Amino acid sequence: xxxxxxxxxxxxxxxxxxxxxxxxxxxxxxxxxxxxxxxxxxxxxxxxxxxxxxxxxxxxxxxxxxxxxxxxxxxxxxxxxxxxxxxxxxxxxxxxxxxxxxxxxxxxxxxxxxxxxxxxxxxxxxxxxxxxxxxxxxxxxxxxxxxxxxxxxxxxxxxxxxxxxxx
Amino acid sequence: xxxxxxxxxxxxxxxxxxxxxxxxxxxxxxxxxxxxxxxxxxxxxxxxxxxxxxxxxxxxxxxxxxxxxxxxxxxxxxxxxxxxxxxxxxxxxxxxxxxxxxxxxxxxxxxxxxxxxxxxxxxxxxxxxx
Numbered sequence: 001x002x003x004x005x006x007x008x009x010x011x012x013x014x015x016x017x018x019x020x021x022x023x024x025x026x027x028x029x030x031x032x033x034x035x036x037x038x039x040x041x042x043x044x045x046x047x048x049x050x051x052x053x054x055x056x057x058x059x060x061x062x063x064x065x066x067x068x069x070x071x072x073x074x075x076x077x078x079x080x081x082x083x084x085x086x087x088x089x090x091x092x093x094x095x096x097x098x099x100x101x102x103x104x105x106x107x108x109x110x111x112x113x114x115x116x117x118x119x120x121x122x123x124x125x126x127x128x129x130x131x132x133x134x135x136x137x138x139x140x141x142x143x144x145x146x147x148x149x150x151x152x153x154x155x156x157x158x159x160x161x162x163x164x165x166x167x
Numbered sequence: 168x169x170x171x172x173x174x175x176x177x178x179x180x181x182x183x184x185x186x187x188x189x190x191x192x193x194x195x196x197x198x199x200x201x202x203x204x205x206x207x208x209x210x211x212x213x214x215x216x217x218x219x220x221x222x223x224x225x226x227x228x229x230x231x232x233x234x235x236x237x238x239x240x241x242x243x244x245x246x247x248x249x250x251x252x253x254x255x256x257x258x259x260x261x262x263x264x265x266x267x268x269x270x271x272x273x274x275x276x277x278x279x280x281x282x283x284x285x286x287x288x289x290x291x292x293x294x295x296x297x
Contacts, residue, residue: 001204001209001210001212001213002204002209003203004256004257004258007212007216007255007256008252008256010213010216011216011248011251011252011255011256014216014217014220015220015248015251018220018221018224018244019244021224022224022227022228022240022244025228026228026231026232026237026240029232074235075231075232075234075235075236075237076237146237
């Protein structure tokens with residue numbers, strides 16, 4: 001601490017150490033927040049439902065997605081990534097997950113939303129198993145903090161069924 | 168003699184003799200003359216740094232969390248770091264209030280350095296040859 005440079009160095013080192021501790025506490029404070037998000041998805045129509053030439057089933061849906069994710073946002077939240085996945089079981093795979101729609105929510109003001117959309121990514125099965133298939137729509141989310149630990153969770157919505165015939 | 172000289176120096180009695188003596192003394196005690204911050208000042212500076220930064224860190228976290236604004240926390244803490252830099256890094260005179268009292272040059276003259284060794288080693292080597 002005897003010279004300008006040594007004091008500047010000591011100050012910088014100590015200040016950055018404390019900054020790291022502050023960030024750690026900010027991350028820990030996220031655990032105090034208990035989110036209670038809600039989501040609702042409606043399948044408005046089946047646009048088309050066909051078998052591709054290679055034998056895989058593909059379906060196009062029109063969806064109405066509404067969700068209230070405001071309770072996920074804390075002072076340490078940078079953004080929330082959400083995606084909607086169709087999940088179903090086939091003889092080959094015990095769990096198939098097909099992402100149909102996703103979005104990035106940049107702030108709490110945008111966290112209560114609804115959207116009316118066709119599936120953003122193609123709903124294709126690895127095979128021909130979709131006729132009359134029961135499936136779940138699951139809203140997954142990843143809460144991305146400004147510092148520290150990332151949180152992920154999901155809401156499972158059940159009771160959807162694809163038609164028995166191609167159309 | 169020397170004690171008297173010092174007291175006169177402190178009272179800023181500036182005769183020619185005194186200034187010459189003072190000049191020679193600064194040469195002798197060059198270390199303390201170049202130290203812009205004395206030992207106690209350095210200790211105080213480090214303690215002060217830790218206290219100010221700690222207080223600002225706690226305040227920044229409390230205000231940031233209660234306002235729900237991460238940016239506010241960072242700004243308050245950055246302000247604290249800036250303030251601490253102003254307090255700690257420059258060579259402020261209030262960190263230099265406890266100068267070291269070095270011994271007068273007279274003491275050094277009374278206890279001169281031991282003479283260099285080569286004489287004895289030569290003697291030893293010569294005795295071995297014999």
